[in-house]
Amino acid sequence: xxxxxxxxxxxxxxxxxxxxxxxxxxxxxxxxxxxxxxxxxxxxxxxxxxxxxxxxxxxxxxxxxxxxxxxxxxxxxxxxxxxxxxxxxxxxxxxxxxxxxxxxxx
Amino acid sequence: xxxxxxxxxxxxxxxxxxxxxxxxxxxxxxxxxxxxxxxxxxxxxxxxxxxxxxxxxxxxxxxxxxxxxxxxxxxxxxxxxxxxxxxxxxxxxxxxxxxxxxxxxxxxxxxxxxxxxx
Numbered sequence: 001x002x003x004x005x006x007x008x009x010x011x012x013x014x015x016x017x018x019x020x021x022x023x024x025x026x027x028x029x030x031x032x033x034x035x036x037x038x039x040x041x042x043x044x045x046x047x048x049x050x051x052x053x054x055x056x057x058x059x060x061x062x063x064x065x066x067x068x069x070x071x072x073x074x075x076x077x078x079x080x081x082x083x084x085x086x087x088x089x090x091x092x093x094x095x096x097x098x099x100x101x102x103x104x105x106x
Numbered sequence: 107x108x109x110x111x112x113x114x115x116x117x118x119x120x121x122x123x124x125x126x127x128x129x130x131x132x133x134x135x136x137x138x139x140x141x142x143x144x145x146x147x148x149x150x151x152x153x154x155x156x157x158x159x160x161x162x163x164x165x166x167x168x169x170x171x172x173x174x175x176x177x178x179x180x181x182x183x184x185x186x187x188x189x190x191x192x193x194x195x196x197x198x199x200x201x202x203x204x205x206x207x208x209x210x211x212x213x214x215x216x217x218x219x220x221x222x223x224x
Contacts, residue, residue, distance in 0.1 A: 001168065031208045035151070042201060042214040043143075043151065049208055086151050090209030095165070097143075100150040 004089055006098040011106055018074040020101045022087030025068060030089040032070040034063055037100075038083040046085075047072060079105050108132040108213045110202050115218030122192050126218050128185040128202030136160070136180035139205040142187050144198035145217075152198075155187060156205065170196075192222045 004024035012018035022032060034047040045054050047063035050070065060075045070089070074081055082105045087098040114126035128140070142155045155176040156165045164176050175188040185202050199219050203211035 033210055035211075037151075042216050043211075044214070045210065045212050048206070048210040048212075054212060084150075088151075088153075088209065088211075095153045095156065095167075095209055097151040097153060 002089065002094045002096055004087055004096065004098040006085075006087060006101045008099070009102045009104065011104045012074075012077045013106055014079060015076055018077045018081070018103055020072040020074075020085050020087075020103065022070040022072075022089070022098050023068055024089060027068050027070055027089060028066050030065075030091045030094060032063065032065050033088045033090065034061075034070075034072045035086045035088065036081075036083045037086065043086065074103070077103075077105055081105060108204065110204065110213060110215035112200060112202055112215045112218035115200065115220045117221045117223060118192055119224055120193055120222055122222070123188070123190045124192065124220060125186055125188045126200055126220065128215055130183045130185065130204070133204070135178075135183040140178065140185045141203045141205050141211055142176060142185075143201045143203055143211070143214075144196075145201070146195075146198045149198075157185070189220065192220075194222050196220065197222045 031049045035043040036046050037043045050065040051063050062073045064071050084100045086100045109131045111129045139158050154167045154170050157176045173191045177186045199217040201217045202215045204213040
């Protein structure tokens with residue numbers, strides 16, 4: 001079955017840019033979503049179809065997908081962005097989540 | 107406002123069964139595919155099942171295939187998951203989610219906790 005790998009943790013200073021990667025074989029051939037989950041809350045859709053943001057998601061969140069790696073970028077990171085982030089690749093035969101990345105805003 | 111409210115979780119012994127539900131409101135339920143995703147305590151998200159808007163197609167992860175059954179009642183705007191032959195590894199919060207095209211889960215419920223313990 002298909003697998004994707006995320007770093008367990010990423011740290012960033014407030015106001016700086018955080019990048020969270022999601023790696024998998026030929027990942028660029030799949031659509032990738034990103035979800036944010038704050039402590040004790042349900043996941044929230046951040047990015048879909050690699051680069052698109054749902055309404056209400058701040059434009060400091062952006063996504064890309066090329067080769068074997070998809071990346072979630074958070075520009076001007078705020079303390080409220082501290083959360084777990086999950087990637088989810090999709091194609092007609094794939095429905096898995098990455099292991100998640102805990103973002104710490106120091 | 108889109109709302110998904112899960113219910114039916116609780117404590118069950120290993121080998122037991124349980125049915126959990128998800129009540130949907132604020133959107134036309136029978137226009138959307140739906141999924142179940144679970145999260146074991148302190149662990150990440152795990153996709154476990156999916157059903158198309160009419161109920162004709164159902165898919166399962168390898169970890170639950172043959173033990174769990176997804177269903178829906180469009181007349182009652184409800185999604186169900188029947189959990190059978192439960193083991194301690196099935197202990198988790200179970201979330202229902204509304205699906206858009208390309209596997210996008212755009213709204214999630216708050217989840218219901220299933221605890222498998224003797």
